[in-house]
Amino acid sequence: MIKRLIVLSIIYIFSSCATEYNRKDITKNAERYLSEQRFERAYTEFESSVSEHYEDIELHRDFIRFVSKAHRCLDANRFYEDNRKKKGYEHIYYYAKGLLGVVCIEMEKKDVMENFSKAIEFAPDNFEIRLRYGSILTEYEMYNEALKQFEALYKLNPASSAVMSYLALCSASLGSFEKGRQYIQKMMDLDFSDADLARANRAMDIINSSCLDTPSEIRDSFKKILDMILIEDRPAQAREIIENLILKYANIPALRLIKSMALSLTGEFSAALYELNSMGNISNECSYFQYTGGIIYLGVQKEDKGITMLEKAIELDPLMINSYRILSELYISRKDNPKAERALRYYLKLKRDDHKSRFLYGRLLLWEKKFDEASKQFETILAMEPENSLGIVGMGMLYAEYARASKDRRERDINLKRSLEYLNTAIKKDPENETIKSIIKSLNIKEE
Structure with a gap:
């Protein structure tokens, strides 16, 4: 029995991965056909894929976005009418009709809202439906109604940065400024997208302007x-x-x-x-x-x-970026590393491409022996800019610390060798950089 469950779990995992891959691949192919002006093939293949994976609501979302660009909204509308009575998928019909009414078919607000409300009746715990409906209500500036959707979503997934940003925006728009701040602070503790940040900034603009x-x-x-x-x-x-x-x-x-x-x-x-x-x-x-x-x-x-x-x-x-940067420098000068770490962590969420500050954050993490977190910072720098000397030095410092922490002689030698490779590469790239020179000197490592 246990063996059978394991096999079924593996099948489920692989089928889930395949669905995700297919969705992206399907959308990509349709976009390619569209760019090549192969309009009929673009539409028919996408529609066929939607029929095949009808249960995947995010594929429907991508399909509707596509038909809007391809000017095939009426065809898509007919497709959903043909599938209206599909048993067990009533929520998809109403979701699709509502979304079509927003993006490309003339439909009154009340009809859009009615379609989404019916979709939620059939699938009250569907995250995508509520998120899309809440975002539409926000665009309609119906903040009380939108807030209800996002509060329900918060119960479904309290770790969604998108939900946090919408909660902040709706709360601020309704005059609940303290709640808006609290939601933004919660968002800051999550990984968030540029769209989430834009909504949070809108919320803070409302809150800040209220005090003047x-x-x-x-x-x-x-x-x-x-x-x-x-x-x-x-x-x-x-x-x-x-x-x-x-x-x-x-x-x-x-x-x-x-x-x-x-x-x-x-x-x-x-x-x-x-x-x-x-x-x-x-x-x-x-x-x-x-x-x-x-x-x-x-x-x-x-x-x-x-x-x-x-x-x-x-x-x-919580989005006042300059305050984090200035405070981090002050905390470091006072040797208050925990506060400096926190300030830099938040600052880098708002200013992701500041390599110098990210390197500094990585060094602080190394001093605290938080090697995995430090490694992520240096790797992030190199992912953005593979030849960045600070990222390379950071990796050298990381492996130097690995070497110091190694009890096994062979492991120590391997880490030491990698450290020296990184550091030598960095100094070759930027031989006059005094900061790099002083860091290398301070490490005081050499091959034995």
Whole structure:
């Protein structure tokens, strides 16, 4: 009996893998035929595959996306009508009809919603149906109804980053700002996609703007100005825009806040502190206020106060990328490695291509003897940029630590050899890099 169960499990695993492979392959082939203008073959083969794997709801999703691009929506609609009475697949019929009504067939909102509601009646625990319906309701700005779908999905899968981001967006849109923050923080502890991050950013924009009572012209300019300061590194240009707005709107707290931020980034900390203290009744629960204050207090050599405010900024806005980076440097200087690790981990989730910070994170993990996690950081650098000298040095450091930890002489020698190979490669690629030289010297390893 046990042997039979094992065999069945293996068959199931391989059949699942095959379904996943077929789905991707089917979609890829259809796209290729479409690009070659072999329209009929593209459609008929895709439809045939959907018939063959009718139980795979994600294949239906891909099929409907395809027919929208191929302008074969009416054909797809007929296909689903022909399969309407397929026993046990009622949920797929209503899901497909609803999705067709969104992407390529003229259908009123109420009819789209009715189709999805019926699909959920037949398959209340189907993740894809609820996720798609919730996302559509969000697009319709029906946040209360969308929230119900995502709360149900959260019970089905509390580790879905997509669900977290939608919960954050719906909560923020409904004015539940603290809940929105909490969902974003939970998302930050998961692996999330760019789409998830975009939704979370929308939620945080709503939350952050709520703490600043400003005219619409300022609100519309607010994000643009902040991007100029925090992302584009153009504080002087941002300051010019802010000063023009201040002339028009006088003592609006939000403008003084941004002006103080711009001043701090150009090193004018005394003037920045004056602006910060001239804001009046701006809320301490505003992440931008905390971030700006943190930068200013660091600038006037009040490090403890600066750190406290930056930590508060992250608590209020878990996506405030610059706060993580600055705090990680401060924690490292204070030899507070656990806090530095945490700050860098979150920072790298938001800034995945910062190889220097990822290398630093890997070094911290090595110091804590977290070899597997450190290895992932260096491998990630090399996956993005195979010739990156920091990634190569990181691997050399990793194998040096493996060698030190090895009790078996043969294993130690193998790890030592690999370490030296990586380090020699790195120094050949970048012979004048003093950082690499000092790291290699600090390792103090040699072949015996």
